[in-house]
Amino acid sequence: MPSEPVSESDVVMSQEQAILNSPTPGQGATNVYELVNVTKTYNATKRKVTALDNVTLSIPNGQMVAIQGPTGGGKSTLLQMLGALDRPTSGDVSLGSSLLSKLGDHKLAEIRAKEIGFVFQSFNLIPTLTALENVETALAPLHVSGAERRDRSQAALESVGLADRYTHLPAELSGGQQQRVAIARALVKSPDVLLADEPTGALDEGTRDEIMDLLEGFWREQGLTLVIVTHDSAVARRAERRLHIKAGKVRDA
Amino acid sequence: MFGTYLRRELINRRRQTIIIAIGMGLAIGLVILVNSFSAGVQNAQASVLQSVYGVGTDITISQAATPPTAGAAGGGGQGFNFGAGQGATSGGTTNLSQSRLTATRTQTVFADSQLATVKATSGVAAATGTLSLENTTFSGQIPGQAAGGTGGTGNRQGGTGTGTGTGTGGGSATGGADGAGGSAFNLDRFTVLGIDPAGDSVGPLSAVSLATGRLLTAADKGTDNAVLDSSYATSASLATGGTIAIAGTTFTIVGTVDSTSTDSATASNVYIPLDVAQTLSSNPGMLSNMYVTAASSSQVDQLAANLKTALPAATVDTQADLANTVSGSLSTASSLVANLGLWLSILVLAAAFLIAILFTISGVTRRTREFGTLKAIGWSNNRIVGQVAGESIVQGLIGGVLGIVIGVIGIIVINVISPTLSGSASTTGTGAGVAGAARRAAGAAGGAITGGGGEGGGFGQRGAGGGGFGAAAQATTNIALHAPFTIEVVLIAVGLAVLGGLLAGAIGGWRAARLRPAEALRSVG
Numbered sequence: 004m005p006s007e008p009v010s011e012s013d014v015v016m017s018q019e020q021a022i023l024n025s026p027t028p029g030q031g032a033t034n035v036y037e038l039v040n041v042t043k044t045y046n047a048t049k050r051k052v053t054a055l056d057n058v059t060l061s062i063p064n065g066q067m068v069a070i071q072g073p074t075g076g077g078k079s080t081l082l083q084m085l086g087a088l089d090r091p092t093s094g095d096v097s098l099g100s101s102l103l104s105k106l107g108d109h110k111l112a113e114i115r116a117k118e119i120g121f122v123f124q125s126f127n128l129i130p131t132l133t134a135l136e137n138v139e140t141a142l143a144p145l146h147v148s149g150a151e152r153r154d155r156s157q158a159a160l161e162s163v164g165l166a167d168r169y170t171h172l173p174a175e176l177s178g179g180q181q182q183r184v185a186i187a188r189a190l191v192k193s194p195d196v197l198l199a200d201e202p203t204g205a206l207d208e209g210t211r212d213e214i215m216d217l218l219e220g221f222w223r224e225q226g227l228t229l230v231i232v233t234h235d236s237a238v239a240r241r242a243e244r245r246l247h248i249k250a251g252k253v254r255d256a
Numbered sequence: 257m258f259g260t261y262l263r264r265e266l267i268n269r270r271r272q273t274i275i276i277a278i279g280m281g282l283a284i285g286l287v288i289l290v291n292s293f294s295a296g297v298q299n300a301q302a303s304v305l306q307s308v309y310g311v312g313t314d315i316t317i318s319q320a321a322t323p324p325t326a327g328a329a330g331g332g333g334q335g336f337n338f339g340a341g342q343g344a345t346s347g348g349t350t351n352l353s354q355s356r357l358t359a360t361r362t363q364t365v366f367a368d369s370q371l372a373t374v375k376a377t378s379g380v381a382a383a384t385g386t387l388s389l390e391n392t393t394f395s396g397q398i399p400g401q402a403a404g405g406t407g408g409t410g411n412r413q414g415g416t417g418t419g420t421g422t423g424t425g426g427g428s429a430t431g432g433a434d435g436a437g438g439s440a441f442n443l444d445r446f447t448v449l450g451i452d453p454a455g456d457s458v459g460p461l462s463a464v465s466l467a468t469g470r471l472l473t474a475a476d477k478g479t480d481n482a483v484l485d486s487s488y489a490t491s492a493s494l495a496t497g498g499t500i501a502i503a504g505t506t507f508t509i510v511g512t513v514d515s516t517s518t519d520s521a522t523a524s525n526v527y528i529p530l531d532v533a534q535t536l537s538s539n540p541g542m543l544s545n546m547y548v549t550a551a552s553s554s555q556v557d558q559l560a561a562n563l564k565t566a567l568p569a570a571t572v573d574t575q576a577d578l579a580n581t582v583s584g585s586l587s588t589a590s591s592l593v594a595n596l597g598l599w600l601s602i603l604v605l606a607a608a609f610l611i612a613i614l615f616t617i618s619g620v621t622r623r624t625r626e627f628g629t630l631k632a633i634g635w636s637n638n639r640i641v642g643q644v645a646g647e648s649i650v651q652g653l654i655g656g657v658l659g660i661v662i663g664v665i666g667i668i669v670i671n672v673i674s675p676t677l678s679g680s681a682s683t684t685g686t687g688a689g690v691a692g693a694a695r696r697a698a699g700a701a702g703g704a705i706t707g708g709g710g711e712g713g714g715f716g717q718r719g720a721g722g723g724g725f726g727a728a729a730q731a732t733t734n735i736a737l738h739a740p741f742t743i744e745v746v747l748i749a750v751g752l753a754v755l756g757g758l759l760a761g762a763i764g765g766w767r768a769a770r771l772r773p774a775e776a777l778r779s780v781g
Contacts, residue, residue: 088632088773109636115773116634127629129261131268136260143257144634152257188633 035196035228036062036085041094041104043080054080055091056251064195067222067229069242071256076249078232079200085230086119086198087111099195116144120189120227122218124201126181128173128188134160135169138188145192159187163217179210183217190221197221199231203238215241262646272619273651276612280655280756283601283608284749285662289739290597291748292667296739297590300677302575303735314556316573317374317546317563319364353395357448357503357537360388365542366570373566374546379559381551385543387450387533388524391502396441446488448502449524450533453477469496469511476529482507486514488525500526503536589677589737608655609756616648616764624771631773644768645761652757656749663745670739677737 043055054077062068062085072078083089084096087103088111096103101114115121120141128137138156147155160166163183173181182202189197199218203211215238222229231238239245245256266273359365371385454474467486482500489495489512499506507528534540548563550556556574564572620627627640 083774086632112631112634112636114634115632119634121629121632123629127625129626129629131264132261136257136264139257140261140630140635141633144636144639149257192634 033064034061035064035066035099036060037095037097038084039095041084041091041096043084043089044092053251055084057094058251058253059094060246060253062228062230065226065228067219067241067243068231069239069245070230070232070248071234071236071239071245072248077251077253078248081248081253082198082200082230082232085196086121087114112144116141117192118195120192120194120197122182122185122189122197122199122202124204126173126178126185126205128181128184130173133170133172134165134176134184137173137184138191141188141191155191156187159191160184162190163187177210178206179213182206182210182214186214186217186221190225193225194227196228196230199229201232201234203233203235211235211238258643258646261643262650265647266650269619272615273654276615276648276651276760277654277658279608279611280652280753281658281662283605283756284656284659284752285666286604287601287752288659288663288745288749289666289670290593290601292663292739292741292745293670293737294593294597295742296670296737297593297677299740300735300737301590313547314550314575315548315560315563317370317548317567317570318544318573319366319570350398351395352398353393355391355393355501355504357389357391357533359537359539359542359544360390360447365539365544368541368543370567370570371543371546374548374563377559377562377566379551379555379562380548382549383546384452385530385546386452387530387537387539387542388544389448389450389533389537391446391448391526393444393501394441395444396439398439446492446525448526448528448533450530450537451527452530464513467512467514469509471511471513472527472529476510478531479529480505480507480532481510481529483511483513483527484509485525486512502526502528505536605752605756609759612648612652612655612756612760613763616644616760617767620644620764620767623768627768627771628773631771637769640768641761641765644765645758648761648764649754649757652753652755652760653750655756656753659753660746660749663749664741667739667741670737674736674738677735 038058038060041055041058041060042053045052045054056077058081070078070081080089084091084103085098087098087106090096090104094104098114098118101110103111103114106114128134129140132140135153135156138159139152142152142155157166157169160169163186165180165183165187168176168180168184173184176184182205186202197218202218203214206214218229218231219241221227229242231242233239247254247256365387368385371383374380374383451472453472453476464485469483472481472483482502484492484494484500489509492500494500494509496509496511498509500509501507507526513527530543534542548559550559556576560572560574564570630640631637
């Protein structure tokens, strides 16, 4: 892979030894994520930047995990590893039975399409598509028929309380509503894992609690693994497990 | 999903779609217009050329005559020698008449074995040979002498020129004791073309349409049957079913022919079977011109080169060479289209493609997060590239439709205005031994149209042949330009539209494919 742009927020210069993060024992289930000695470095113009420093981490199936840490500590890079968006410089990342760190782009895209749901801080809806069509984009790579796609998407929007907003464009929806559409988009494919990247960062407090209630509800109902990156301690406190990442090192809080 | 997304993008990013479509539309419209205009000019040129060289002729072959040297004895004058007792005397007046059929003076005849050589050359689809002849009839009366008796000998020579066309000239005088007084002489002259009656799919007769009677067929081989040009037939008061005397032989007129259009003329006054023409003109097995159709229009130049090698003494002209003989505003229009039109099209097309590409790239850049998000939720690179390319191609196709509309409007405007172009398929054209099939044929056409080069009196102009008759041999033709709208034009438009769209889509898609899916997460702190 060619040299990648460096996100300044991920710059970490730590040379410390790895900290082993022993996983919190789950309900006896197998681990959905296994990270072993994962290091991610970026080549900046003059120096090498280490965003993740020899991270070993397990996340059991069905766990709700909050990831906290200062800006530039490596949260974003860790989420990219978990989301099959990028490969580590060294070490192994596996999701279920797939060794993500060794798979090609095409296969990674397939895993993202089937097994991983994403919720972003700024919702990231396609501005030209209606709420319903935005949800449908998640099913497009899965080769489901048009009718089934529509039915499932409508059901997903209904489950987030937007049954009356199918034909609205994102610009016609409030922030909270847009995030609901994004959650419907992430869940319509029934993923194993839901990764939420500051899901309440752009919302006011009232809406924040609504969205968190929604996410927590789905987590409980569907038994999926929920990983939330957040600055907000109020959000993090709702999680079963809190991870703290700083200078590329991860530890349980 | 693909269709929905594409439709939403095009509609919601209307400004970009409209700008790209208008740019492409203008460019494609211009290309259509230039293409159609050019086709119209080519048709006009072909129309001028066809009138002279015949339909379907790609190459003409002739041999130039050696220019006669001035003053050379017998440099070419025709003689009419009347021996004793040749005249028919009645009432004291002796009537003399003699008809001669000779090869056109500017032409060198060559053996028809060369036709076999031509036919054997690879790439020749069809070839036919013709023999260009002129029939000159000298007739007159000499009044009886007071004393003397019989056997007045007339010996007149008419110097003839190379001009064609018809005309009679002559003098008439009365009285006088010099033996010539009271004599009246006429010189009648017309062109005769010996053609292979079985081979009319190429060559001069293919440029004409039947007016009355029938054309010569394979069955006419060896018969004294003739086909006349209808305008000559009218002027000479001849008609189908009548007869015409050629070199003293009586031919039955089996048909008359018209030129294919008002702006053309047939190449000869009279057409007779080739073998008969060869026998009567004492040119057995000889030809003066060959007309060749190439098997493939793309091989004409190569074929011409091959023929030139096979027949080193011959003049080989292609339609392109012949097209160069077309002058006038038609030729101006042709070079305008070829130069300005072509470059303008390329320039505008390049600008339109550039606009499409730049807009697509800027669109992709603006949609970085959108594509990153789609990648994050599992869209493959192929799907995203396809989406971008699809949008570009549809924008291009909208431009194509717009281009067709613009082009059609332009074509309609041209056809309504219908500018008249004049073209002349000719050159200096005076006799004097300047030869070549093109010149001769042009002269022939000119003669029939304008009557230029009609015969003047010619007596006594002995020797030093190659006179200047036919100097005005120019077939000036006025043609209203018609720009055709063809399916080809639509295909060009669609092809260019798809090409432009693909180009922009490929470049935009390539940019989108290079985006890292992690871009979508940049907002993370």
